[in-house]
Amino acid sequence: MKKKDKILSSYHDRIEKGIVGDKTNVQTESKEQAVLLGELQIAQLELEMQNDELSMAVSMLKAERAKFESFFNLAPTGYFITDLLGIVKEVNQVGLDLLDISKFKLTEQRLQSFILPADLELFYNLWKRLTPNGNKAGEIIRFLTANGQVLHTQVEGISLLDNFSEKNLIYLTVTDITANRILELERKDTAQRLELTLSASGIGTWSVDSENNQLFLDKYSISLLGISVEEFDGTAKMFFDKVHHEDKQQLKERLREDFLYKNEVEVEFRINAKGGKVKFVMLKGLRVEVAGDKPHLAGIIVDITKNKHIEEVRKQLDSEKHKLVYETTFAAQERERSRISSALHDSICQLLYGIRLNLQNLERSNKLPLDMTNVNELIAQAIKEIRSLSNELTPSVLKDFGLVAEIKGMVERLTSPSLKIKAKICPSVDSISSELQLSVYRIIQELLNNCIKHARATKVEIMLCVENQEIILGVNDNGIGIQSANWDTLKGSGLRAIKNRVQLLNGIIDVQGSSKGTRIRINIVNVHKYGS
Incomplete structure (x- = not known):
C-alpha cells in the first residue's frame, strides 16, 4: 500500500508540474503520465485481486466459525x-x-x-x-x-x-458427574458403615487375586495380623508369614481347592500375634465372578479367639464336672466295697468259722453218724472264696504293703493251668499316692477280669512302671482280640469303668486288637499332682 501511495503521490506531483511548467516538456510529460497510468492500472488490478482473495478468506472463516460454534454448542x-x-x-x-x-x-x-x-x-x-x-x-x-x-x-x-x-x-x-459422584459417595459411606459394623462385631473383609499374588485386607483384618496398615505390603506372602506354621499348608490347599472347584471357603486357623500370643480366626468366603473381570476369592475373616477360650473353659468345666462325678462315684463304690468286705469278713466268714469248729468238735467226739469230710471241704472252700472276695473288694495287702505286693498276690490268685499271668512291676510304683495306687489296681483288676471272662486268653503279660512322673501300664494277651478300638462302641460296665478311671486321671489309653490278641497301653502323666 505504501508503494502505491508513493506512485499516486508522484503522479499527482508530475501532473501539477506539467500544468505550471514549460510547454516544451508537455510531450515528454505525456509519455511519463501514460507509463504511470499503466502502472497505476496494474496496481489497481492487483488490489482488486487481493480484495477478492480476502473476501473469500473471510467467507471461509465465517463458515468455519459457524461450524465451530455449532460443534461448540452441541x-x-x-x-x-x-x-x-x-x-x-x-x-x-x-x-x-x-x-x-x-x-x-x-x-x-x-x-x-x-x-x-x-x-x-x-x-x-x-x-x-x-x-x-x-x-x-x-x-x-x-x-x-x-x-x-x-x-x-x-x-x-x-x-x-x-x-x-x-x-x-x-x-x-x-x-x-453429579450422579456418579453421589453414587460413589453413597458407596463409600455404605462401605465405611459396613466396615465400622464389621469391625465392632469382630469381623473383617478380604479378597485375593491369585494370579498376581495380591491380597486385600481392611483395617480390622490387618490389625489381626498385629501390624499397621503402612506395614502391610498387600502380598499374600506377608499374610501367610503370620499364619501358624502348623496351619499354613492346610490353609493354602483349602483356598486353592475352593477356588478351583468353586466351593465356599470356611476354614479355621491360627495367627501368630505380637508378644508370642496366638489368635484363632475363621475365614469364610466364595469365588466371585464378575463380567469383564477376573474371578477372585472374597469374604470375611472373624476373630474367634474369645469363642475358643470360652469353649476351652466350657470343656474344662465339663471335664471337671465329670471328674467330680466320677470321683464321687468311685469313692462311693470304694466305701460300699469296704462295707461289704467288712460284713463278709466280720460276719459271714466268722459264722462259717464257727460252723466248721463245731463240726470238728462233733467229729472228734464221734457224735456224728455220717462222714462230714465233704461238708468240711465245702465250708473251707466257702471261707476261701469269701476271703478272696473280701480282699478284692478292699485289698488289705495294698493298704499294708503297697501296690507291688498286691499285684503279685493278685497274679498268684488268678494264675491257673489254663491261664498263665506274668507281671513285671517296677519298685518305683509304690512311690505314688495311695489314691492313685488304688485306681491303678482297679484298672489292672478289671483288665484281668476281662481277659478271663471274654478274651479266652491263655497268656497275659502285665508291665507297670513309673518314669519321670509318668505311669506306664501295659497289658497284653493272646486272646480273640478286641474288634473295636473305639471305647464308645465297646459294651460292658467294666470297660466303661476303665475308660472313666483313665479320663479321671487325665490319662491316655491306646488299644490295639487283632486275631492274635489285644494290646492295651495306658499313660498317666503329672503323677506328682496326686500326692506322694
Whole structure:
C-alpha cells in the first residue's frame, strides 16, 4: 500500500508540474503520465485481486466459525473460555445449561462466583497450576447453579496464548458427574458403615487375586495380623508369614481347592500375634465372578479367639464336672466295697468259722453218724472264696504293703493251668499316692477280669512302671482280640469303668486288637499332682 501511495503521490506531483511548467516538456510529460497510468492500472488490478482473495478468506472463516460454534454448542461437555482473572469470555450452550443461566448474564462475570464456597480453595489451586502458559490440570469441583442446585463436576483446563489479543486465556471443559459422584459417595459411606459394623462385631473383609499374588485386607483384618496398615505390603506372602506354621499348608490347599472347584471357603486357623500370643480366626468366603473381570476369592475373616477360650473353659468345666462325678462315684463304690468286705469278713466268714469248729468238735467226739469230710471241704472252700472276695473288694495287702505286693498276690490268685499271668512291676510304683495306687489296681483288676471272662486268653503279660512322673501300664494277651478300638462302641460296665478311671486321671489309653490278641497301653502323666 505504501508503494502505491508513493506512485499516486508522484503522479499527482508530475501532473501539477506539467500544468505550471514549460510547454516544451508537455510531450515528454505525456509519455511519463501514460507509463504511470499503466502502472497505476496494474496496481489497481492487483488490489482488486487481493480484495477478492480476502473476501473469500473471510467467507471461509465465517463458515468455519459457524461450524465451530455449532460443534461448540452441541458438545456434551460445557466449554468455558476465561481470562487469567476467571472472567468468562465465551461459553457454549451446555455450559449455560449446567449453570442454568443465560449467556448475557454469564459473560464478563467471574466463574469463581458460581463455585461452591467450600470448593473455592480447590478452584484457586487449579488456577495456580494452569497459570503458566501451556499447562494442563484437572480437579473435581462443585458448582452452585443459579437456582441453588449443587453440581459435582470434573473440570479440566489448559492455558494458551490468544493470537488475536496476544493475551493468555484459560480454556476449560466442565463435565457433570453429579450422579456418579453421589453414587460413589453413597458407596463409600455404605462401605465405611459396613466396615465400622464389621469391625465392632469382630469381623473383617478380604479378597485375593491369585494370579498376581495380591491380597486385600481392611483395617480390622490387618490389625489381626498385629501390624499397621503402612506395614502391610498387600502380598499374600506377608499374610501367610503370620499364619501358624502348623496351619499354613492346610490353609493354602483349602483356598486353592475352593477356588478351583468353586466351593465356599470356611476354614479355621491360627495367627501368630505380637508378644508370642496366638489368635484363632475363621475365614469364610466364595469365588466371585464378575463380567469383564477376573474371578477372585472374597469374604470375611472373624476373630474367634474369645469363642475358643470360652469353649476351652466350657470343656474344662465339663471335664471337671465329670471328674467330680466320677470321683464321687468311685469313692462311693470304694466305701460300699469296704462295707461289704467288712460284713463278709466280720460276719459271714466268722459264722462259717464257727460252723466248721463245731463240726470238728462233733467229729472228734464221734457224735456224728455220717462222714462230714465233704461238708468240711465245702465250708473251707466257702471261707476261701469269701476271703478272696473280701480282699478284692478292699485289698488289705495294698493298704499294708503297697501296690507291688498286691499285684503279685493278685497274679498268684488268678494264675491257673489254663491261664498263665506274668507281671513285671517296677519298685518305683509304690512311690505314688495311695489314691492313685488304688485306681491303678482297679484298672489292672478289671483288665484281668476281662481277659478271663471274654478274651479266652491263655497268656497275659502285665508291665507297670513309673518314669519321670509318668505311669506306664501295659497289658497284653493272646486272646480273640478286641474288634473295636473305639471305647464308645465297646459294651460292658467294666470297660466303661476303665475308660472313666483313665479320663479321671487325665490319662491316655491306646488299644490295639487283632486275631492274635489285644494290646492295651495306658499313660498317666503329672503323677506328682496326686500326692506322694
